[in-house]
Each structure stands twice: as structure tokens, then as C-alpha cells.
Amino acid sequence: MSSPGDHPYRKSLYRILENRAWLDAHIEALMAQYKSKWIAIYRKEVVASADSPDELRGICQDKVDMDETIIFQVPGAVRTPI
Amino acid sequence: MTNEVPRFPFRSLRDWIVFLEQNDQLRRNKKEVNLRYDLGYISKVTADTGGPALIHENIYGYPDWKIFCDGLTTFQRKAWALGLPLETLAASLAGVIQSGNLIKPVLVDTGPCKEVKIFGDNIDLTNIPIPYTGKYDNPPYITAGISTIMDLDTGWHNIAIRRFQLKGKQRLCDLIVSYQHEGKIFAKYVRAGKPMPIAIVIGADPLFYLLSQMPAEDNVSEWDYWGAFTGEPLQVVKCETNELLVPAQAEIVIEGFVDPLKREFEGPFSEFPGYYSGCYYLPVVDVRAVTMRKDAIYYYLYMGKEPSEGHSMAHLMYSAQILKQLKQLVPEVRDVNVLSTWSFTTAVTVDRRAKREGLIKKLAMAAKAIQAGALIKNLLVFDDNVDIRSLSDIIWSFSVKFQPARDFLAIPNTIGAELDPSEPSLGHGPGVSSFGVFDCTEAGPPYDEPFRREVALPPKSDKALEVLRDLGLNG
Known part of the structure; x- marks a missing residue:
């Protein structure tokens, strides 16, 4: 687990987690x-x-960094299967 | 790992990698790959074309890591992993599965999966290179994580690959489905109001992976079959933060607890039926420890439309377990072959000399009753002189023996698979399906002319065989 946390990929993943x-x-x-x-x-x-x-x-795509953006279709309902 | 050339039984992913490389079945990719964009498509094409296993050695953002994938996409590699001959793989596998020679794992003090130990707030799951698969999976999923859980009352361990969405540095969502063993076990923890311990194994020997794709009977741990194949027990170690056992040779083990009440929004994910699943409120894994090898190798499974390594594993192992469990209820069953989608469509043969009125209906009910048959939606039944591993034989028999008005049975409102994209169109939402039985066995008399009941094949002469041999063709 020695990958640098300030790498651009890691930074974008943190942003994705925040967005999520x-x-x-x-x-x-x-x-x-x-x-x-x-x-x-x-x-x-x-x-x-x-x-x-x-x-x-x-x-x-020209306004935001797509690597930090979540593209998502909003559901009408969400199930709780268990 | 020793300097000896590894051979069956492979005790670790590393043994398997060395073996594959020495048998020209593994390629190392040194070109840089991006977890977000590249790996899913490479694996999809590899599975489509029967390509080699791959190790990606240049991961953007993860310079110290390697990712292994596609090891079990061909029958030859599955045969090696199981220690069985390719030529008789299905029959040999069925023989081992039905032998009953199960051996429980043996607990050892420690193993390579304990070389690194990280606990609590020091855990950051983003330090592990978790690839994206579909373009709408966000954040990514652990796709080759073998969930290990234990029954609250009996200590029965259950293992199965499940999808785990990364939700935070120490948090994952876990798709638990009620009709599967994981769901039945988790329900006990929910009723007791207790958190369920879980261990997620990423990177293990190929036999362990194949067994994790096999729906064993209730109260049977899939890893007891490891000994049935190898003649020796699987070596396991105890987790650091709970009582669960995991393979000592594993690459990475994520330990945690699943809260009985907490649910979190999850999805969508490119699922095994080949479509994106919907979104759910799912149980959450609070991660308490990560143990792993110093130079751990991440195992990635492409998931989505078949073919894939996951489908390849599941179809073989489901076939063997469905056969075992079905024969116990219907002894006239001779063979089973999962044709598609984790057993959504499954072919079965029956002893044509033992056919009697009502047998096909009995078989149909049994198929839905057994644990391994839970996902079957389309059951195709053939006589035992049909090769159900030959698509042309299947289509031919279906074409000339099946009469839709007479030979099709549909049962509405059965328990569904949740992830079958055709289920919502029935109007009951996901989780409710229907079940169809296609009786493609030979119909009995009356025949118009007896000679027309013989399959029309040319005579097989010695001369014809000789000519074929000279031409380098099999007769």
C-alpha cells in the first residue's frame, strides 16, 4: 500500500468518492x-x-473534469433486497 | 514459492502464474493501463477470443502493483486448475463433486497473507488498484473478492464472489441476495441484531476461485471440496479481527463487519446478465483490517456481457453442482450443462430408456427446488444421446423434437434472480420471474414410418476413416 496518495488518479478517485x-x-x-x-x-x-x-x-465535458464527475441516471425507485 | 516448477495442486495465485507462463498461457503487459478506462475491455476481448491470462505490470497511479486477470477463461486452463483431464473434464468433475470425499481445511499459524497488516484508520482502500468495469460504475467495484462468512449458529463457512462497491477509505457496499446462502446467513444476523463478520479474499489459487463459483448444498462449505480435488486440506489462517478463516496463501484479505440494519445507496453495476443492474439500498461493510502479501497481486474479473472469466468459472461449476443435487431427487438425470448467464439457461439430459409420464415435470420441480437451481429460468431437457456441450446438437434436437404446443411448460411468478433485466417487464419488479421448461426429448409413438425415427447419418466405413486420417481429420 505504498502508492502515493497525491497522484492525479488517486486525487480524482477521492473526488469521485466525495461526489458519490x-x-x-x-x-x-x-x-x-x-x-x-x-x-x-x-x-x-x-x-x-x-x-x-x-x-x-x-x-x-468542456466545463468539468470528467475523471472527477459521476454520470448517473436517476432511478424512479430504489429497492432494499435484504 | 519454491524453485520447483509448480504443478497441481496449485497452492497460491503465484504458483498458478508461474505454471501458466511456463505453459505459454500467460502474457505480461508492460504498457501503462488506466484503471478507469482500459482493463474491462482488454479482458472482454481476451475472453471473446480465448486469449491468454494477463498480468498488467504498469498501472497508472499504482507503480508498485500488478493486476492478474483472465486465468480461467478456457477449458484447458480450468482443467489444469482442477487437476482433471481436458478430454473428460465435465464427467471427471462430476465424479469428484459426487464422490463425497470432502476434506475440511486445516488451520495453520500464519501465512503470506499476513506479511502486511493494516488496521482501523490507517486503512485506505483506495491504495488498492480497483479497476472500473462498466462506464457507469462509479466508484469502482471489487469484482474478484471472495466473500467469506460464517453461519451464526453452526459455524458453517460460506464462500462466494460478490460485488463490492468502493464507498470510502474503510467502507464497501455488499450485494447480498436473500435466496443465496449469503442472504440466508445474513438474515440470521439481522434477526439476532448482530453485525456479521466478513472477510473478502482477493487473489487466491485457481481451484479456490472455481469453488467460490459453485453453489454447494446447505451447510456444506465450498472449500471442503478443495480437498476432494487435491487429496489434502486447504491451509487457512484466522482473521485478525474476527473468527473467520481465509486461505493462508491469499494475496489480499479485507476484514470487516456488516451492520445488520445499516443500508447504503449502491449501483449501478455492469452485472453478469450483460446489462447494468439497477440501484439498491445495500448492506455496508465496515472495514477493520487489511492483511496482504508485501508485493500483493490484485485479481480482477471483468463483469458484464458474457463471455468472461466469471461466466467461464460459474458455468462449469454450476453444471457439476446442479447435476449432483438434481440426481439426488431425479436419478434419471444423466448430465447438466449451463448454457448461459450463470444457469439462467441450462440443458439437462435424462435416461431415455427410463422415461415415463410425468418425469419431465418432476425434473422441472426438482430443478427449482435445489439450491444450485435457484437461477434457472429456461430448462432445456434432452435425451441422453444428445451432446449438450455441442450447440449444433442442442439446436438440432430443439428443432426436430420439440413441439411448442405440447412440449413447453411455463410457470409464472417464480422467485427471480433480482439481476435479470427481463424481470421488471412482468410488472412485479425485480425478484419475480417465471420458469420455462422445454421438453426436447424424443416423443413416443405413433410414428408414421418406423424407419423415419432413425437419425439420418451416412455409413461409417473403414475406408472413409482411413481417408480422413490421411487428411489429418478426426473421424
């Missing part, structure tokens, strides 16, 4: 607002939404 934690904490509100839409989450906020992932990428 934000997504997890706000999923109910996101489902109410963006159900079935594709959203881009960058630096803990929704920076764009669209009807398809390609459209979404087109909107945000």
Missing part, C-alpha cells in the same frame, strides 16, 4: 427532481442534466 457520498445523501431529493434523467455530479453538485448520457457528456 453527496449523491447517496441526496438520492431521495434527486429522485423527486430528476427521475429518469441523466445527471452529472461534479464537486458535490448537479452541474447538468439531460435525457441521455451522450447529450449530458456533450453539455458538460
Whole structure:
């Protein structure tokens, strides 16, 4: 476990984890607002939404670092299987 | 590892790597690969083309690590891993599985998986190179992590590869499904209000990996079969923070506890049916310790649309366990071959001389009743003179023996697989499916002309065989 934590890949992974934690904490509100839409989450906020992932990428790829961005389709409901 | 050339039984991933390399079945990739973009597609193509096992030695951001993958994508390599002849692999495997010569693991004091020990807040799972697979998996998943858990009442150990999404430096989400052993065991911890200890093994010998893909019977630990194949017990060590046992030769072991009540949003993931799974609220693994070798090798499994190493392992091992468990209820069963998707579609043969009214229905009910048959959705039944490892034989028999109006049985509202993308279209959501039985066995009389019941093949003459031999062709 000696990989440097300040490597660009590792930094982007930490950002992804932060974005994911934000997504997890706000999923109910996101489902109410963006159900079935594709959203881009960058630096803990929704920076764009669209009807398809390609459209979404087109909107945000020049504005944000895509390696730190979560592209996600908001579900209508979430199951708890166990 | 000694200087001797490793041979079966392979006791570690390293023995297996040396063996594969010496048999020209392993390639080392020294070009830089990015965990986010590169590994999934390379493995997909490798599986598609029957390519070699791979070690990636130049990982962007992880200069000290190597990643191994695709070791068990071919029948030859699976045969080597099991110590069985390729020519009779299915029959030989079935023989070992049905032998009952199980040997429990032996506890040893320590092993290479204890060379490095990290505890508590010092753990950072992002220090391990976990590749992305699908483009919407975010953060990435551990895909070759063998979950090891123990029954609360009996101490029965269960092992199985599960998907673990990285959620934090010391946190993973664990897809636990209620009808599988992991779900049944976890339910006991939930009822008792106790956290479930878990150990996730990443990187082990190839037989251990194959066994982790085998749905053994209730209360049977898959690793007891390790001794059935090798004649000796698997060496295991105790975890640092719980009572679980793990292979002493493992590369990486992640120890933790699954809270009985805590659930966290998870998904999507490029799952084995070949589509992205939906999102779930899933149990959470709080990681308490990581132990590993000093120069640990990460094991990666591509997951998604088949073929893949995971499918390759599962189809072989599911076939053998379904056969074993089915024969106990229906002795007329002769052979089983999983055709697709972790047994969603499975072919079975029955003794054609022992056929009787109602046998196929009995077989169908048994297939859904056994532990190993939980995922079967389409059951294709053939006579035992059909080679169910030959797709052309299967399609031919289906074409000329199966009558849709007579030979198809559909049972609605059965327990589903959760991850089958066709389930929601039934209107009950994921987890509810249906079950279809395709009776492709030879129908009985009346026949219009008796000679038409003989399979139309040309005569096989000595001269024809001689000519074929001269041409270098098998007759």
C-alpha cells in the first residue's frame, strides 16, 4: 500500500468518492427532481442534466473534469433486497 | 514459492502464474493501463477470443502493483486448475463433486497473507488498484473478492464472489441476495441484531476461485471440496479481527463487519446478465483490517456481457453442482450443462430408456427446488444421446423434437434472480420471474414410418476413416 496518495488518479478517485457520498445523501431529493434523467455530479453538485448520457457528456465535458464527475441516471425507485 | 516448477495442486495465485507462463498461457503487459478506462475491455476481448491470462505490470497511479486477470477463461486452463483431464473434464468433475470425499481445511499459524497488516484508520482502500468495469460504475467495484462468512449458529463457512462497491477509505457496499446462502446467513444476523463478520479474499489459487463459483448444498462449505480435488486440506489462517478463516496463501484479505440494519445507496453495476443492474439500498461493510502479501497481486474479473472469466468459472461449476443435487431427487438425470448467464439457461439430459409420464415435470420441480437451481429460468431437457456441450446438437434436437404446443411448460411468478433485466417487464419488479421448461426429448409413438425415427447419418466405413486420417481429420 505504498502508492502515493497525491497522484492525479488517486486525487480524482477521492473526488469521485466525495461526489458519490453527496449523491447517496441526496438520492431521495434527486429522485423527486430528476427521475429518469441523466445527471452529472461534479464537486458535490448537479452541474447538468439531460435525457441521455451522450447529450449530458456533450453539455458538460468542456466545463468539468470528467475523471472527477459521476454520470448517473436517476432511478424512479430504489429497492432494499435484504 | 519454491524453485520447483509448480504443478497441481496449485497452492497460491503465484504458483498458478508461474505454471501458466511456463505453459505459454500467460502474457505480461508492460504498457501503462488506466484503471478507469482500459482493463474491462482488454479482458472482454481476451475472453471473446480465448486469449491468454494477463498480468498488467504498469498501472497508472499504482507503480508498485500488478493486476492478474483472465486465468480461467478456457477449458484447458480450468482443467489444469482442477487437476482433471481436458478430454473428460465435465464427467471427471462430476465424479469428484459426487464422490463425497470432502476434506475440511486445516488451520495453520500464519501465512503470506499476513506479511502486511493494516488496521482501523490507517486503512485506505483506495491504495488498492480497483479497476472500473462498466462506464457507469462509479466508484469502482471489487469484482474478484471472495466473500467469506460464517453461519451464526453452526459455524458453517460460506464462500462466494460478490460485488463490492468502493464507498470510502474503510467502507464497501455488499450485494447480498436473500435466496443465496449469503442472504440466508445474513438474515440470521439481522434477526439476532448482530453485525456479521466478513472477510473478502482477493487473489487466491485457481481451484479456490472455481469453488467460490459453485453453489454447494446447505451447510456444506465450498472449500471442503478443495480437498476432494487435491487429496489434502486447504491451509487457512484466522482473521485478525474476527473468527473467520481465509486461505493462508491469499494475496489480499479485507476484514470487516456488516451492520445488520445499516443500508447504503449502491449501483449501478455492469452485472453478469450483460446489462447494468439497477440501484439498491445495500448492506455496508465496515472495514477493520487489511492483511496482504508485501508485493500483493490484485485479481480482477471483468463483469458484464458474457463471455468472461466469471461466466467461464460459474458455468462449469454450476453444471457439476446442479447435476449432483438434481440426481439426488431425479436419478434419471444423466448430465447438466449451463448454457448461459450463470444457469439462467441450462440443458439437462435424462435416461431415455427410463422415461415415463410425468418425469419431465418432476425434473422441472426438482430443478427449482435445489439450491444450485435457484437461477434457472429456461430448462432445456434432452435425451441422453444428445451432446449438450455441442450447440449444433442442442439446436438440432430443439428443432426436430420439440413441439411448442405440447412440449413447453411455463410457470409464472417464480422467485427471480433480482439481476435479470427481463424481470421488471412482468410488472412485479425485480425478484419475480417465471420458469420455462422445454421438453426436447424424443416423443413416443405413433410414428408414421418406423424407419423415419432413425437419425439420418451416412455409413461409417473403414475406408472413409482411413481417408480422413490421411487428411489429418478426426473421424
